[in-house]
């Protein structure tokens with residue numbers, strides 16, 4: 001079977017969609033629907049990914065792969081390419097792994113918690129302050145990512161999947177204007193990665209307002 005990517009325009013599936021496009025891997029895009037607004041969409045996705053999150057990838061073997069970092073590493077293994085993931089022994093490997101995990105373990109969860117605070121904060125009046133606090137924390141984390149960023153790519157001379165994460169995630173809270181003012185390096189990386197035709201096509205589909 002053809003690989004299937006569960007996706008919703010503008011969401012984290014774009015990070016994987018861009019990598020699949022980069023490698024030229026054939027896949028079918030399955031619209032997940034809005035997992036916050038549509039209970040049926042959540043239920044359907046939960047049958048293959050109990051977290052009901054995207055990206056969710058169904059491999060050509062029928063196996064399910066979730067977690068964007070695991071997918072990123074697996075696609076590199078599968079293609080035998082080091083185009084987006086510096087291979088073992090490569091001097092950029094350690095920084096790549098550190099910041100890949102930093103993004104998914106620290107920054108990404110701020111969206112899980114603040115996209116819909118009602119899931120975590122029962123008291124209605126506490127939701128707004130919680131949303132604000134989580135977003136302020138996200139800003140601090142983006143500050144750390146900014147401080148670690150090289151040029152023209154996050155790892156310096158070579159492009160990697162980290163640049164694709166940055167190209168997608170800088171569209172999310174706190175938003176492009178905030179990043180332009182506070183994260184000039186991340187903003188530059190997002191601009192440069194967006195010039196790569198394979199990535200551009202995916203960004204245009206996911207962020208038509210660009």
Ligand SMILES: N[C@@H](CCC(=O)N[C@@H](CS)C(=O)NCC(=O)O)C(=O)O
Nearest residue numbers: 011012035053054055067068069104
């Ligand atoms: N750790 C996961 C996070 C994925 C994630 O949070 N995806 C969001 C969309 S950008 C989602 O599906 N949210 C729905 C939810 O949290 O219920 C990854 O790196 O793939």
